[in-house]
Amino acid sequence: MQRLDSSVPRHIGIIMDGNGRWARRRRHPVSFGHRAGVRAIKRVLEGCEELGVEVLSVYAFSTENWSRPRAEVRALMRLFHETMQREIDEMHRRGVRIVVSGRRDELSQRMRDRIDEAMARTALNTNGILNVCLNYGGRAELVDSVRRLVEEGVPADKIDEAAIAAHLYNPELPDPDLIIRTAGESRVSNFLLWQSAYSEMLVTDTLWPDFGVDELKAAIAEYNARVRRFGGRPDELSVGSVS
Ligand code: IPE
Ligand code: IPE
Ligand code: MG
Numbered sequence: 001m002q003r004l005d006s007s008v009p010r011h012i013g014i015i016m017d018g019n020g021r022w023a024r025r026r027r028h029p030v031s032f033g034h035r036a037g038v039r040a041i042k043r044v045l046e047g048c049e050e051l052g053v054e055v056l057s058v059y060a061f062s063t064e065n066w067s068r069p070r071a072e073v074r075a076l077m078r079l080f081h082e083t084m085q086r087e088i089d090e091m092h093r094r095g096v097r098i099v100v101s102g103r104r105d106e107l108s109q110r111m112r113d114r115i116d117e118a119m120a121r122t123a124l125n126t127n128g129i130l131n132v133c134l135n136y137g138g139r140a141e142l143v144d145s146v147r148r149l150v151e152e153g154v155p156a157d158k159i160d161e162a163a164i165a166a167h168l169y170n171p172e173l174p175d176p177d178l179i180i181r182t183a184g185e186s187r188v189s190n191f192l193l194w195q196s197a198y199s200e201m202l203v204t205d206t207l208w209p210d211f212g213v214d215e216l217k218a219a220i221a222e223y224n225a226r227v228r229r230f231g232g233r234p235d236e237l238s239v240g241s242v243s
Pocket of ligand 2: 015016017018059060061062065185187189
């Protein structure tokens with residue numbers, strides 16, 4: 001993929017929140033909001049392709065979301081399965097690589113098969129990456145990384161940041177530059193804990209099903225107005241006296 005502009009974030013993560021509130025406001029069942037949320041993912045992914053964002057990570061289902069009512073969990077799983085089945089051909093035709101991050105064990109065999117198929121079919125695509133965080137938790141990912149290091153017999157003095165990062169679910173993905181959370185709450189809710197150490201955070205009141213390309217562009221403009229220091233001191237401040 002050709003990046004259009006160096007000011008475009010390479011990786012955007014989205015905590016897609018507000019589907020329930022969106023549905024409730026319309027006096028519809030929550031599943032109606034989740035369906036509208038899937039349409040928003042399609043719009044935003046297309047926007048990312050157009051703008052030259054290389055990776056879009058979407059938080060679809062957290063390790064904590066199992067605590068929701070059974071009917072909602074079942075409807076969500078059905079929706080993920082059905083969406084992957086329906087969209088895979090088009091994604092593949094557009095050259096998008098699909099990656100799924102999260103714990104597999106708790107997912108049904110049907111869902112795991114669908115995920116394996118989507119990842120295998122699109123593995124060589126180079127027109128952007130859609131990283132679907134499904135049964136994903138940042139803490140679980142760190143636990144899984146450390147477990148794998150231990151299983152591989154890596155000695156304690158060889159466990160450093162590079163080793164942990166190399167054992168995350170998808171170590172080849174760059175860290176997110178920008179994380180957007182919709183629906184107004186300023187919290188990370190266990191999303192990409194390791195990778196977001198220096199991400200820029202942006203919270204919008206817009207509910208996820210209402211989020212579109214215009215707002216994506218506005219978020220990127222806001223990102224470009226930020227100064228990323230990574231703990232250092234920008235040049236203009238390091239010249240002259242310390243105040
Ligand atoms: C986010 O929308 C989608 C998932 C967590 C799957 P919510 O369902 O959390 O929406 P609200 O927070 O109830 O509005
Ligand atoms: C975060 O939303 C998880 C996803 C978007 C999948 P939640 O609605 O689950 O988060 P909390 O409960 O408000 O923190
Ligand atoms: Mg929510």
